[in-house]
Amino acid sequence: MKKLVLSLATTVALALTGSAQAQSKYPEKPITMIVPFAAGGPTDIIARIVGENMSKTLGQQVVIENVAGAGGTTGITRALTATPDGYTIAMGHLGTFSAAPATYPGLKYDPINGMQPIGLAGGTPILIVARKNFEPKDLKEFVAYVKTNTDKVNEAHAGVGSVSWTTCTLLKGQLGVPKLNAVAYRGTGPALNDLVSGQIDFMCDQIVSVAEQVKADTIKAYAIASTERSPALPNVPTTKEAGLPEYQIEAWNGIAAPKGTPKEVVDRLVDALDKALKDEGVKKRLLDLGTVMPSAEERTPAGFGALIKRDADKLSPTLAAAPK
Amino acid sequence: MSEMIAHLQLGFGVALSLQNIALAFAGCLVGTLIGVLPGVGPIATIAMLLPITFGLDPVGALIMLAGIYYGAQYGGSTTAILVNIPGEATAVVTTLDGHQMAKQGRAGVALGTAALGSFFAGCVATLIIAALGAPLTKLALLFGPAEYFSLMVMGLCFAVVLARGSILKAFCMIMLGLLLSTIGTDLETGQERMTFGFPPLSDGIDFAVLAMGVFGFAEVLRNLENPETRDVVRAKIGRLLPDWNDIKQSFLPVVRGTAIGGILGILPGNGAVLGPFASYTIEKKIAKDPSRFGRGAIEGVAGPESANNAGAQTAFIPLLTLGIPPNAVMALMVGAMTIHGIIPGPQVMTKNPELFWGMIASMWIGNLMLLIINLPLVGVWVKLLQVPYRLMFPAILIFCCIGIYSVNNQPVDVAFTALFGLFGYILIKLGFEPAPMLLGFVLGKLMEEKLRQALIISRGSFMTFIERPISGGLLAVAVIILVVALLPSISQKRDEVFTE
Numbered sequence: 151m152k153k154l155v156l157s158l159a160t161t162v163a164l165a166l167t168g169s170a171q172a173q174s175k176y177p178e179k180p181i182t183m184i185v186p187f188a189a190g191g192p193t194d195i196i197a198r199i200v201g202e203n204m205s206k207t208l209g210q211q212v213v214i215e216n217v218a219g220a221g222g223t224t225g226i227t228r229a230l231t232a233t234p235d236g237y238t239i240a241m242g243h244l245g246t247f248s249a250a251p252a253t254y255p256g257l258k259y260d261p262i263n264g265m266q267p268i269g270l271a272g273g274t275p276i277l278i279v280a281r282k283n284f285e286p287k288d289l290k291e292f293v294a295y296v297k298t299n300t301d302k303v304n305e306a307h308a309g310v311g312s313v314s315w316t317t318c319t320l321l322k323g324q325l326g327v328p329k330l331n332a333v334a335y336r337g338t339g340p341a342l343n344d345l346v347s348g349q350i351d352f353m354c355d356q357i358v359s360v361a362e363q364v365k366a367d368t369i370k371a372y373a374i375a376s377t378e379r380s381p382a383l384p385n386v387p388t389t390k391e392a393g394l395p396e397y398q399i400e401a402w403n404g405i406a407a408p409k410g411t412p413k414e415v416v417d418r419l420v421d422a423l424d425k426a427l428k429d430e431g432v433k434k435r436l437l438d439l440g441t442v443m444p445s446a447e448e449r450t451p452a453g454f455g456a457l458i459k460r461d462a463d464k465l466s467p468t469l470a471a472a473p474k
Numbered sequence: 475m476s477e478m479i480a481h482l483q484l485g486f487g488v489a490l491s492l493q494n495i496a497l498a499f500a501g502c503l504v505g506t507l508i509g510v511l512p513g514v515g516p517i518a519t520i521a522m523l524l525p526i527t528f529g530l531d532p533v534g535a536l537i538m539l540a541g542i543y544y545g546a547q548y549g550g551s552t553t554a555i556l557v558n559i560p561g562e563a564t565a566v567v568t569t570l571d572g573h574q575m576a577k578q579g580r581a582g583v584a585l586g587t588a589a590l591g592s593f594f595a596g597c598v599a600t601l602i603i604a605a606l607g608a609p610l611t612k613l614a615l616l617f618g619p620a621e622y623f624s625l626m627v628m629g630l631c632f633a634v635v636l637a638r639g640s641i642l643k644a645f646c647m648i649m650l651g652l653l654l655s656t657i658g659t660d661l662e663t664g665q666e667r668m669t670f671g672f673p674p675l676s677d678g679i680d681f682a683v684l685a686m687g688v689f690g691f692a693e694v695l696r697n698l699e700n701p702e703t704r705d706v707v708r709a710k711i712g713r714l715l716p717d718w719n720d721i722k723q724s725f726l727p728v729v730r731g732t733a734i735g736g737i738l739g740i741l742p743g744n745g746a747v748l749g750p751f752a753s754y755t756i757e758k759k760i761a762k763d764p765s766r767f768g769r770g771a772i773e774g775v776a777g778p779e780s781a782n783n784a785g786a787q788t789a790f791i792p793l794l795t796l797g798i799p800p801n802a803v804m805a806l807m808v809g810a811m812t813i814h815g816i817i818p819g820p821q822v823m824t825k826n827p828e829l830f831w832g833m834i835a836s837m838w839i840g841n842l843m844l845l846i847i848n849l850p851l852v853g854v855w856v857k858l859l860q861v862p863y864r865l866m867f868p869a870i871l872i873f874c875c876i877g878i879y880s881v882n883n884q885p886v887d888v889a890f891t892a893l894f895g896l897f898g899y900i901l902i903k904l905g906f907e908p909a910p911m912l913l914g915f916v917l918g919k920l921m922e923e924k925l926r927q928a929l930i931i932s933r934g935s936f937m938t939f940i941e942r943p944i945s946g947g948l949l950a951v952a953v954i955i956l957v958v959a960l961l962p963s964i965s966q967k968r969d970e971v972f973t974e
Binding site: 188189190191194195198199202214215216217218219220224253301304309310311331332333334335336337339340342343344346347349350358361362363365366368435438439 | 882
């Protein structure tokens with residue numbers, strides 16, 4: 151009996167030290183977080199803010215590597231085809247995880263079945279904005295105007311596959327004007343320039359890019375495509391309030407790893423992300439950007455995976471049918 | 475006026491704090507170094523240094539990052555002059571006469587002129603931003619797609635004038651550049667064009683890859699073939715600083731270059747790249763003896779170098795006053811500001827005056843520092859020419875490779891650069907100039923984008939380019955340039971002058 155207790159105790163002790171060892175083993179070296187866009191963009195900023203704090207929890211540096219190209223699919227492809235050991239992860243967004251399968255027919259990764267989601271880092275509300283002197287005064291007038299003046303209205307976006315293109319294509323699909331005149335720009339900056347100067351009529355874009363222009367009254371915002379108003383722009387109504395309740399879309403950013411990443415590694419990453427999002431400093435910086443903090447559910451792999459699937463289902467039909 | 479002085483006082487108060495002076499110095503020094511290293515550009519460097527600035531206050535961080543940017547403009551001319559490699563699109567023109575000057579043993583004078591011209595341009599540009607920043611933003615807003623397209627057409631007409639040797643060959647190279655620029659994903663439809671299903675081509679060819687290939691690698695290959703040409707450079711280093719005569723010759727070009735570069739720098743969509751080209755064209759046009767250009771004319775260094783530095787600084791105007799970045803480096807600055815909790819927009823000037831005026835004041839301080847860093851270094855840089863080939867060439871190649879890799883973190887880019895190196899070597903052997911090709915390439919992307927945007931907005935009517943006054947005016951200038959270049963009598967003279 152004594153022997154049995156002893157051996158049991160040893161086994162338990164061994165098991166404990168064993169699991170403790172497994173936990174302390176990862177991470178042994180810096181972790182690369184691939185951001186599939188140029189440094190300085192909205193996804194990059196969120197990755198840097200969150201990554202810096204995750205480094206503290208993980209005890210290893212989270213290094214941001216910008217691998218831009220093909221609407222972010224180049225970088226995500228590289229991250230998801232890496233060895234699934236937790237040392238290569240990616241910060242992707244609505245476009246690369248939910249919209250890409252419908253936008254890029256030859257896509258080399260499967261965000262629904264071939265990827266290990268970690269968690270959502272933050273949601274970025276989408277605004278419908280227009281040039282200052284565009285006739286429609288509110289969202290209802292805008293909807294009516296766009297439907298009756300399809301030959302006159304010009305929409306701007308930052309290129310096929312971009313967030314502005316994805317979200318505006320959804321809007322045009324829902325309004326029944328999929329062929330509305332679309333002017334493509336290389337990036338949000340030049341598109342915004344032409345919106346401020348009145349060359350084009352309207353665009354859909356992330357709050358972080360347009361909020362300061364709306365505040366300064368150089369452009370006007372019709373609505374925010376979220377369920378709640380943003381503290382950054384409290385005067386802008388939601389699409390629900392303004393009469394277009396079905397237009398609900400958020401440009402979120404989240405972390406994923408290659409499929410087959412060991413569970414304990416995934417748990418460590420989920421925990422580090424959660425701690426980062428609970429940190430007051432991180433929270434303040436993200437909120438200043440107009441970010442919506444993810445719910446407890448969305449911070450888990452299952453919750454984030456569900457979000458990816460939900461938005462993919464919402465976007466796929468319109469995107470696949472969109473004139474490209 | 476008194477308001478401006480009060481603002482500048484506030485600015486210098488911020489910029490002259492010990493910490494900010496140190497940061498400006500660090501930024502300028504790093505900028506100069508990466509500018510000198512071929513291939514490592516300010517975009518990659520600022521992206522890499524972004525995390526380091528997390529611990530700093532926003533003003534200090536931005537002062538340092540801005541220092542890197544304009545420091546790189548100073549340093550970039552060094553490589554262009556000494557080893558004929560333009561690190562940035564804006565330094566392409568400097569290679570034409572700057573490197574010729576170096577070959578004639580006047581490397582020191584070329585570097586000195588570039589530094590002094592840049593300093594003058596930097597000082598003037600700082601004053602322009604301080605005095606006229608806010609009203610000038612209207613200029614950026616006047617330029618829609620149609621105006622921009624016409625400006626690019628004008629730029630291409632410049633390219634014809636820019637050419638050395640046969641005009642037909644120059645024309646072919648411009649066309650080749652335009653064609654190369656169309657490789658990649660179609661902006662409007664997302665379809666891939668001329669990529670042969672090869673994924674690395676789906677975003678087109680990067681400027682750095684093409685420039686490092688046809689200039690950097692090809693130059694190394696060519697020098698390996700006949701080492702004796704560079705022995706001349708090694709033999710006589712010559713005077714290090716421009717003398718009174720050089721200064722007299724370059725003063726007006728510097729003033730004109732500053733004005734042209736300053737205005738073009740404000741335009742959205744990287745208008746600054748046109749500055750040096752425009753300045754070079756004008757200097758060549760009004761010179762008494764245009765045949766000296768391309769053979770070491772000091773005006774061909776002084777004008778464009780001032781233009782690119784003035785443009786580099788006025789490019790901050792749309793960012794600081796509108797919150798809209800005019801080029802890739804400025805887009806990165808937006809990111810830097812955002813990370814530090816300052817979201818760029820039209821209200822930065824009123825909401826963060828210490829940031830706005832502090833940065834402007836730091837630009838002047840930075841320019842002074844760059845002059846102090848660079849002038850004593852001229853001698854050191856020139857001595858680099860004495861480094862034996864067996865050490866210098868591998869070093870150039872390694873730095874080019876590191877630089878290329880750092881742009882996108884893609885190994886395939888390095889392979890492409892090597893390929894373009896071979897291609898550039900063939901071009902040199904056949905007597906084609908790579909500079910017009912690079913200009914065609916740089917302008918091609920923008921031109922196509924703006925042409926299509928303008929036509930979509932006008933519903934396909936080409937009249938939009940003539941009906942809009944600014945666009946029409948720019949096209950008229952383009953036509954005049956072409957007529958002057960092609961008029962039979964002048965053309966005959968041109969052929970005498972240009973065909974070697």
